[in-house]
Amino acid sequence: MDDLKNIFSLFDTEYITEYKTSWLKVKLSFSSNLLDVAQMLQKNGLRTISTISPTDFIDENKIEMNYFFEDLVTKRNCWLKCDIPRELKHCKIESLSNLFKGALWHEREAYSMFGVKFLNHPDLRPIILSQDYYNKFPFRKDFDWQEHEKNSVENMNLIVESFQEEEHLSENKLDPNSSEMILNWGPTHPASGPIRLKVHCDGEDILGIDPDIGFVWRALEHLVTQKDFVGAIVAVERLCFMDNINSMVCYAQAVEEIAEIEITEFAKWMRVLLGEVGRISSHMMGMGGFYNAMGLHTVAMWNMDMRELFLDFLESYSGARIATASVEAGGVRYGLAPEMLEELQKALDKFDATKEDIKNIFINNPTMKMRAAKLGILTQDEVQEYALCGVVARASGVKTDIRIDEPYAAYDQIELEYVTQKGGSAKDRLFQLFEEIEQSVSIIKQAKKHIEQKIEEGEFNPTKDYMVKMPKKLPKGEAIARVEWARGEVLMHLVTQEKAKSPYRLKMKAPSFNHTMMVEHLLKGETLSDIPLVFGSLYICQGDLDR
Amino acid sequence: MLKIFDFFAHSKSESVWMAHFCTGCCSLEMAAAMGPRYDWERYGYLPTPSPRQADVLVITGLITKKVLPALLRTYQQMPEPKYVLALGACSFDGGPYNDSLAVVKNPTEILPADVFVAGCPPTPEAIISGLEQIKQKIKDGIPSAASEGGLYKEMKF
Structure with a gap:
């Protein structure tokens, strides 16, 4: 320092x-x-x-x-x-x-x-925004959204017209004597999700890619400023539904820091438990997405089968399978009953029973290795330069993990090591996903054991001390909070004003934004058939890409 | 003669294919409905990559302004008869994003849905039951809601 x-x-x-x-x-x-x-x-x-x-x-x-x-x-x-x-x-x-x-x-x-x-x-150039907001700078406090919305028909027409004009212009720019053409990959491609990659290609070869993003732009950062501190978690958890729990943990930490409130030990352990369940359910979808992009749907089905059991735990805990809204500032929203942990045990047993099969069939799969081992290679330098994080960074061998670097919740009391790969290729990112699931399962086992033990000893009261009282109004201040999300580092920068009832500004940095930047870098010079695989291996979710 | 038409309607209804176009969070629960526990293929549903082979368009919750033209184009490319299933609170009134002004709050007014499935996100069971209702609608020979009207007919996309 x-x-x-x-x-x-x-x-x-x-x-x-x-x-x-x-x-x-x-x-x-x-x-x-x-x-x-x-x-x-x-x-x-x-x-x-x-x-x-x-x-x-x-x-x-x-x-x-x-x-x-x-x-x-x-x-x-x-x-x-x-x-x-x-x-x-x-x-x-x-x-x-x-x-x-x-x-x-x-x-x-x-x-x-x-x-x-x-x-x-x-x-x-403007990014993320739909065309009607170009050059209007909507996050400025004096921008009148209601006024803008009055002309919704004109706005819609503007979006359509400027899209057509842009298509027309970029077609005209092409050299008539070359065989270069522009291909739109997405937003209706089954592997893409709502993102459009404008692929300049000559036959099969990719000359360049210009990602067009913002198809799920919900202006979450603006939306939270219109809700109170508790209501904002609904927006925050919708950053991405695959792992929504850790994003709520991040937001809750920022609010707690401004309110200067320490949560109970039990709530900290619950955050670890829930967070890792969220991570597993996301990683399982990620592995499925990777193999889907290669044309094999079996692994997605197997993983989905296991994932359901983890969602059962969330359902028994919060009543909802996905949109749990179960973490808020001050702790976690609900207490814990013994039968909820039984549900979790079922999920862990299922994973332990299936793990070896997945490893033998899909991870040590020679066809997959031949296909993916030389694709989408990211070096350690590139990881640092482009601010990549999470799975993608660790697959390249960079030892970064917020759970260890800057422990939050109860991660400082958990045995945890960096899981990394060496190559940085698409294959390594798949390996990384699988090994992280194993790591998360071991964390869950530790957390579960600890919680059960402490409940038995009478130190934790699972029906009572899951929540501390939070003030309704927060003082002026600002805070940043970081968590290791399923996809990487989430950084939230929260600013409040005097006697604040709602956030003044909440910046959410989500990992997919940087990872999408890498798409062009990785795919230039490759062929069209590599797009789904590299894109799938980068583990991108459009929810946190656009916010 | 009537019997033959019944046979066609029956055949159509038992293999409802869905255009694979996911725009919102509800697509995650739709993926779960495709998965082994709920397995909607038992009922003849199948996601198809091309809208040209699809019978039903699923509005998976959230529709932003930017994605709306793409959604309508996808709908336009589908062959008749075509049906629309709307999932989640977002497709009704914007749901949790109701205060957000980047989101279209009345997608089902623009593209009327035959069946609306409530929830945020709706559970896989609810999605399958919604598709079953579409199935019944096809069997009964009722024309789709979007063919009767909707703001999309006056829109450019």
Whole structure:
């Protein structure tokens, strides 16, 4: 940490404070210093920008930029802030995407939502938004959504027209003498989900890919500001339905930090238990998606069969199979009855009984290895440069796992090691998924044993101490929370105002955004038949891609 | 003569294929309905990659503004007779996203659904029972709701 502090001693800063265990929180006095600071941070090993989050303080007439620098190797992180003017004309800041390639799309997002202009950005087009919001910057506090919505018919027509115009233009740009053509992969492709990849191809060969995203843009970050702190979990858990529990844990942690409330030990263990069940149910879908993309549906069926039993546990716990809304600030929403753990035991038994078969048939499968071992290879450098995380990063051998780096809930009391692969290919990402399921099952067993033991000893009261009382109004403040989600790191930046009843700003950084950026990088020069496989192996969910 | 028509309707109803187009979270429960525990193939349902072979379009919950033209195009590409099944609260009034202004809050007003399945997300059992109702509708020879009207007829897409 000290070498980072030395860097900032060279510049004018408003404050430098240590934050949590691994963060240095710094506010720069002048935004003009940003590029120099970033350069020095990069030289000191902070090679990753996790996300960029502008906050619009309309009363103070400024936009506060938040940059989250991370070092995936030494685990030192830096939260850098600086103010820029709010008027559109002067709302400019130097782009960092020439230094940190992972910032490319995050800067585009900040531009689309807030109108922050990034100087020297190579490709500052709007992203995520539907066409009717282009150049309107909808996340600014003075943007009138109701007024915009009055012209819904014109807006719809605009979306259709600009789509057709764009199709027409990009067709016209092609060289008539070449055999290059544009192929739309998605949004109706069965393996794609709602995303459109504009694939420039010459015969079978891919010349380039331009992902068009935003087909499930629900403006969640804006939606939560219209709900109270409890109601917001409904929006937060819909970040992605495959693993919705860990995203709620992340949000709850941020709220608890601002409210300065410590949850009970039992609730912490419950969060571990539920979170790992969420992770398993997501990973099982992920493995199925990978094999579906290769044309084999058996593994998806087997996994779905096992997954149902884990969902049974969630259903017995919360009453809902998927949309559980079971974690909120202050603890977990429900108590625990012994028969719920019996349901969980059934799921664990089923997994233990099926594990070897899956391993022998699908993981050690020679056909799959031949097909996927040389595809979509990501190196460790690329992982750091493009801020990849979770399964994708660990499959390339980068030791990053928030559960170990910055333990939350009860993960500090659990035996846990980094699970990594070496190759970084599509095959390794499948291996990684399977080994992480095994790891999660071992965590669940530990947590279950601990909870049962403590209940027997009388230290936990499962019907009573699952929740502590939360204040309805929160003080002014801000917090970040990170959790290891099924797909990787989720970072939430929560800002509240005085006596706040609802969040003022909630930035959700979700992993698929960076992973989708890699699609072009991985597929350039490959053939069309590799698209589903590489796309499937990147383990992308459109829910957290668009938010 | 009547008997032959009954035979056609019966045949159509027993192999309802669905256009594989997932736009929202409810598609996860639809995947569960395809899975081994619920296994909707027992009833003759099958997801098909191409809308040209599909009989039913499933609105899987959320429809955003950007995906609406794609949905309508998919519907347009399906051969007659075609039916629409709407899943979840989102397809009725936006559901949990009702306050979000990036989401179309009345997708079933634009593309009228024959059967609406409630829930957020609806359980696989409910989805299958909804499809069974569509089956009955085909057997009875009732024309689909979207063929009777809907805002999509006046829209460009």
